[in-house]
Amino acid sequence: MPNIKSSIQTSLGLTVLVMGLVGIFLTIITGEIYRHQALENQRTALEALVKLKVDDILQDTLKKTSNLGLSIQSDRNFRNAYQEKGSLRVQSQLDQQFHRLHVTLDVLKLEKLIAFDKNFNVVGHSSEGSRLFGPTTVPCPDIVDLALTRTGAERIKVISELCLARGKPVVSVLVPIGGAWLQGYLLIVVDPTLNISAAEKHLAMPLKIISPNKAVMFESPGWPNENADNTYIIAKNTLYDARNIPVLELSFASDVAALYKKLEQTRILIIIAAAVATLLTGLLSLLMLQKSALKPLSILTKQLQLVRQDKTHLGERVSVSGNIEICELADDFNDMTGELHILYNTLENMAFTDSLTGLPNRALFYDRLEQATQLGLQKNAPFLLLMLDLDRFKYINDTLGHHIGDQLLQEVGMRLQNSVRTTDTIARLGGDEFAAILPTNNAERAGVTIAEKILKSLSTPVIIDKRNLTISASIGIVRCPIDGDNSNQLLQRADVAMYHAKNNHHGYTFYDNELDKHSILQFNLEADLYEAIENNNLELYYQPKVDLASGQTVAVEALLRWNHPERGFIPPDDFIPLAEHSGLIHPLTRWVINTALKQCAEWHETGLKIGIATNLSARSLEDTQILDTVRTALRTTRVNPRFLSLELTESAVMADPHRAMEVMSSLCSLGTQISVDDFGTGYSSLAYLKKLPVSELKIDKSFVMDMNKDSSDEVIVHSTIDLAHNMGLVVTAEGVEDQEIWDKLYALGCNLAQGYYMCKPCSAANLSKWFFKSPWGLRASIGKNKAG
Amino acid sequence: MFKVPKANVITVVFFVLITMSHYTIAEESPELIVGTTNVNAEDLIDLVNSTPHIILMDSRIRGDRKQGFVEGSISLPDVETNCDSLAEHIPAKSSPALFYCNGIKCGRSANAIKIAIACGYRKTYWFRGGFEEWLAKGYPYLRE
Numbered sequence: 001m002p003n004i005k006s007s008i009q010t011s012l013g014l015t016v017l018v019m020g021l022v023g024i025f026l027t028i029i030t031g032e033i034y035r036h037q038a039l040e041n042q043r044t045a046l047e048a049l050v051k052l053k054v055d056d057i058l059q060d061t062l063k064k065t066s067n068l069g070l071s072i073q074s075d076r077n078f079r080n081a082y083q084e085k086g087s088l089r090v091q092s093q094l095d096q097q098f099h100r101l102h103v104t105l106d107v108l109k110l111e112k113l114i115a116f117d118k119n120f121n122v123v124g125h126s127s128e129g130s131r132l133f134g135p136t137t138v139p140c141p142d143i144v145d146l147a148l149t150r151t152g153a154e155r156i157k158v159i160s161e162l163c164l165a166r167g168k169p170v171v172s173v174l175v176p177i178g179g180a181w182l183q184g185y186l187l188i189v190v191d192p193t194l195n196i197s198a199a200e201k202h203l204a205m206p207l208k209i210i211s212p213n214k215a216v217m218f219e220s221p222g223w224p225n226e227n228a229d230n231t232y233i234i235a236k237n238t239l240y241d242a243r244n245i246p247v248l249e250l251s252f253a254s255d256v257a258a259l260y261k262k263l264e265q266t267r268i269l270i271i272i273a274a275a276v277a278t279l280l281t282g283l284l285s286l287l288m289l290q291k292s293a294l295k296p297l298s299i300l301t302k303q304l305q306l307v308r309q310d311k312t313h314l315g316e317r318v319s320v321s322g323n324i325e326i327c328e329l330a331d332d333f334n335d336m337t338g339e340l341h342i343l344y345n346t347l348e349n350m351a352f353t354d355s356l357t358g359l360p361n362r363a364l365f366y367d368r369l370e371q372a373t374q375l376g377l378q379k380n381a382p383f384l385l386l387m388l389d390l391d392r393f394k395y396i397n398d399t400l401g402h403h404i405g406d407q408l409l410q411e412v413g414m415r416l417q418n419s420v421r422t423t424d425t426i427a428r429l430g431g432d433e434f435a436a437i438l439p440t441n442n443a444e445r446a447g448v449t450i451a452e453k454i455l456k457s458l459s460t461p462v463i464i465d466k467r468n469l470t471i472s473a474s475i476g477i478v479r480c481p482i483d484g485d486n487s488n489q490l491l492q493r494a495d496v497a498m499y500h501a502k503n504n505h506h507g508y509t510f511y512d513n514e515l516d517k518h519s520i521l522q523f524n525l526e527a528d529l530y531e532a533i534e535n536n537n538l539e540l541y542y543q544p545k546v547d548l549a550s551g552q553t554v555a556v557e558a559l560l561r562w563n564h565p566e567r568g569f570i571p572p573d574d575f576i577p578l579a580e581h582s583g584l585i586h587p588l589t590r591w592v593i594n595t596a597l598k599q600c601a602e603w604h605e606t607g608l609k610i611g612i613a614t615n616l617s618a619r620s621l622e623d624t625q626i627l628d629t630v631r632t633a634l635r636t637t638r639v640n641p642r643f644l645s646l647e648l649t650e651s652a653v654m655a656d657p658h659r660a661m662e663v664m665s666s667l668c669s670l671g672t673q674i675s676v677d678d679f680g681t682g683y684s685s686l687a688y689l690k691k692l693p694v695s696e697l698k699i700d701k702s703f704v705m706d707m708n709k710d711s712s713d714e715v716i717v718h719s720t721i722d723l724a725h726n727m728g729l730v731v732t733a734e735g736v737e738d739q740e741i742w743d744k745l746y747a748l749g750c751n752l753a754q755g756y757y758m759c760k761p762c763s764a765a766n767l768s769k770w771f772f773k774s775p776w777g778l779r780a781s782i783g784k785n786k787a788g
Numbered sequence: 789m790f791k792v793p794k795a796n797v798i799t800v801v802f803f804v805l806i807t808m809s810h811y812t813i814a815e816e817s818p819e820l821i822v823g824t825t826n827v828n829a830e831d832l833i834d835l836v837n838s839t840p841h842i843i844l845m846d847s848r849i850r851g852d853r854k855q856g857f858v859e860g861s862i863s864l865p866d867v868e869t870n871c872d873s874l875a876e877h878i879p880a881k882s883s884p885a886l887f888y889c890n891g892i893k894c895g896r897s898a899n900a901i902k903i904a905i906a907c908g909y910r911k912t913y914w915f916r917g918g919f920e921e922w923l924a925k926g927y928p929y930l931r932e
Contacts, residue, residue, distance in 0.1 A: 067931075070859075070928050070929070074859060074930050152830065153829065153834070153927070156927055156928060157927060158926070176928055179859025179860055179929075179930070180836040180837075180844075180858065180859065180860060181840060
């Protein structure tokens with residue numbers, strides 16, 4: 001079925017229309033049937049009337065014929081002739097009677113007169129009359145046969161019959177001659193057509209008489225022609241003889257034009273009445289439906305549209321009157337809209353409130369910020385935008401659990417709320433990030449005041465589950481409209497300022513243009529870096545670590561290279577801090593470990609049994625997944641853990657020694673080597689390092705490169721090597737750039753050397769070649785191979 | 789009050805009188821008359837067959853006979869019946885003679901028979917049913 005949408009009104013209208021049409025159709029059909037019936041009745045009535053009249057005429061004709069016969073037989077002259085039994089005299093007498101009576105009576109058309117004796121021997125017959133009947137033949141001899149069967153008094157009775165004589169309808173009457181003194185019989189044969197045709201005048205209807213052989217015996221001048229048949233009805237009457245054989249067929253035509261007209265008028269009147277009744281009924285039905293169903297439905301529909309356009313109309317009640325079902329629908333509608341109203345309000349609250357702290361959420365905050373920005377521009381209403389981020393919150397969350405983290409956030413929310421005025425907006429944007437809008441005319445002073453107030457409020461330790469949690473926060477501050485005139489710009493700059501504060505442990509930082517130059521670059525890079533990790537667009541370079549004693553390569557350090565499609569080579573020092581800020585450092589670390597180990601496994605397959613070293617960021621220590629990452633990578637690549645060395649910078653270790661200790665111990669338990677990178681740049685003491693599960697120390701290249709020129713550097717290198725050896729650690733020197741340094745290190749007993757002198761960091765493919773052509777490479781692999 | 793038209797009153801009175809006179813005048817004739825034989829229509833026809841010279845006497849007045857009569861009958865109204873007039877039509881006192889009039893409510897044939905008996909006619913027949921019975925049984929009749 002095609003999906004045609006139409007209004008209820010149209011559907012109902014159509015239904016009523018169809019019903020009306022069916023009604024009118026039935027009326028017409030019924031009218032037609034009744035009309036037909038009326039005509040049929042008329043015809044039947046006419047036939048009854050015609051039969052009565054024709055029977056009457058026939059009886060009258062018989063009577064007249066009978067009287068005529070009795071009159072003839074009683075005639076003295078006829079009787080005399082008859083007494084003499086001379087047939088010629090009888091014939092002459094009969095012919096005389098024939099002429100006389102035929103002319104004078106003019107009510108009967110004589111056809112034949114025959115005189116019989118008592119035994120029905122012909123005594124004489126008229127020579128006049130119809131030529132059809134010969135001199136000796138007796139028309140309709142049946143009547144004679146009937147008469148012969150009679151006895152006694154019956155024999156003098158007059159008998160008659162209607163019959164066909166040689167195809168001609170006649171009336172035969174047999175009268176006795178002599179009455180009670182019975183002498184013989186006289187047969188009188190009459191053509192009844194003349195008498196019957198008089199019926200046309202009696203009934204005032206055109207008449208047509210047909211003989212059984214379809215010969216037209218009489219037709220009224222006014223007989224309708226065939227074409228006008230439909231305005232006439234034909235009443236038929238057939239006359240039969242004693243043997244029930246048709247003798248005459250009479251047709252009377254009755255003009256029913258008037259009746260037709262009357263019937264037609266009645267029919268039209270009925271149809272008009274039916275149409276008017278249908279129309280009125282239809283209109284009434286539609287009116288009732290309109291009042292009881294359509295109008296209330298339309299009210300409900302309108303209310304629904306209103307609600308759709310404006311949700312504040314939810315909960316408004318509509319009152320309708322109509323059918324029970326419609327009223328119930330309206331009641332249900334009202335109940336539903338009421339419930340929806342409550343639900344909508346709840347949802348709206350939920351949508352704009354942070355469920356944890358009860359503060360406005362990000363969506364509402366952005367909305368308020370947009371308003372404040374517009375207002376600030378239009379009415380010179382300056383305000384401050386503060387962006388706040390808790391320091392080391394992730395660490396708390398990871399170590400103490402989200403339960404504690406959530407309670408901490410609630411406490412922080414409360415403290416922040418208490419630190420600002422009621423007219424200020426403070427919101428939680430997500431995670432440990434909060435923001436505030438503070439209208440003020442004195443941006444600098446208010447900014448400082450509020451930032452310090454906030455920091456002070458947070459400096460009090462938070463006690464959760466009997467734990468004393470010390471928290472701190474970093475705040476970025478922008479001033480509208482001085483620092484920006486649209487909300488996105490303000491948010492971005494507040495972010496920049498906040499990161500600056502965090503990186504520099506400033507507590508709070510006001511935004512200035514200098515910060516931005518750097519940060520815009522950072523923001524773009526961040527997105528690009530994300531893409532690079534996703535699309536595997538990064539590359540690992542490898543730099544060999546050569547054993548000073550044997551001159552053989554024992555391991556390689558994997559170094560991350562990012563060849564930006566637009567900016568070209570970007571040094572790790574530029575994008576690693578960015579990755580650390582954005583959290584991209586974790587996927588990045590995973591990628592590096594996986595890639596390096598895969599490469600290592602490839603070399604191992606070709607027989608190059610060398611170790612591989614990768615760098616871990618300080619942030620990696622916060623990554624709860626790091627242990628799994630390393631374990632999974634080792635399992636997947638089937639590289640023996642002892643070939644993997646994880647390098648952590650000295651500063652990373654010292655930033656959170658406790659955490660570093662934990663992570664390093666776990667990693668060590670996997671069987672990997674732990675190495676302290678860039679040693680000498682931090683503030684660690686060898687005594688502390690001794691407690692850590694470290695197996696290698698890498699002396700920062702800044703000391704090694706200047707060993708030749710700066711004697712203090714040489715002293716540092718020397719003493720470091722000695723001390724490390726005392727603690728049982730392997731020492732690697734970075735930044736070996738010439739033979740001279742190589743020799744000095746060799747002399748100092750340094751274990752491994754790394755630097756341009758032997759090999760620059762290069763791609764895996766190039767390094768593979770290097771292994772075969774370099775004096776440090778090939779021998780190393782062969783040596784190891786032989787050893788293995 | 790409504791006024792009855794004078795003409796109507798006269799008509800009603802006239803009608804009532806006619807009806808009463810009918811009952812008083814047209815009394816049924818006696819069923820039997822001593823000295824005569826009662827016959828019906830069929831007996832009449834049989835009599836004519838067995839005794840063709842029988843005389844049929846029509847005792848009705850001339851006006852009644854105009855309605856029709858049994859063929860071969862002789863008109864002699866009872867009022868004209870006496871020994872002389874009878875003798876004109878009946879050859880002898882022993883000749884059979886039949887009398888009829890309109891019917892059982894007609895006393896003329898009874899009167900005529902009584903006269904004939906008184907005149908000495910010995911073989912009289914009375915067709916008491918008369919012309920009414922003749923007509924009713926569908927026997928042929930003549931008119932003048």
